Amino acid sequence: NAGVMQNPRHLVRRRGQEARLRCSPMKGHSHVYWYRQLPEEGLKFMVYLQKENIIDESGMPKERFSAEFPKEGPSILRIQQVVRGDSAAYFCASSPLREVNTEAFFGQGTRLTVV
């Protein structure tokens, strides 16, 4: 049973380009969470998704950021027109139940660098 898989592990984008980050949850997990870790900062919750539904996006910037978790395939975090301030590590976590009741398992993260 593979863990949470994120790809790519490292991503370099020029300012103004789009970044697409992928997360495949653990087998049997239908709840996905995205977090961002800025340099010298703690991890911050961004968005919580179930299959085909965004449940809570209260931590996601209102502009340029979007997330989806389709019926088939991985969850995608999309950042349009990236800026230098978007450089961070983005982590995905999955759980079999809503996170309040159970342990969350994290992927290795995608480190985004905007140049």
Added chain:
Amino acid sequence: KQEVTQIPAALSVPEGENLVLNCSFTDSAIYNLQWFRQDPGKGLTSLLLIQSSQREQTSGRLNASLDKSSGRSTLYIAASQPGDSATYLCAVTSGGGADGLTFGKGTHLIIQP
């Protein structure tokens, strides 16, 4: 708004010592608390999960306690080893309909051989 604080921010001790990492949170209405380990450039590894109704959890040389009413948790590491060197993160799942974990900034631990 829930806030999680970890003290100390960094700690360096000789191998073999027992040590305690501290975590405090401002809103005691939590569902659970988790301790994670993060190695440089890597993801998070869950160490211990304490439900709000529990007082402590143990795994090997690790023991985590939870005092929900005072908003505190401690992670006790016995007989520390160089391989324990990492950043330790504390995170809570809060009530009030909030989803997702609220993390502290971590304690960067170095165990000197």
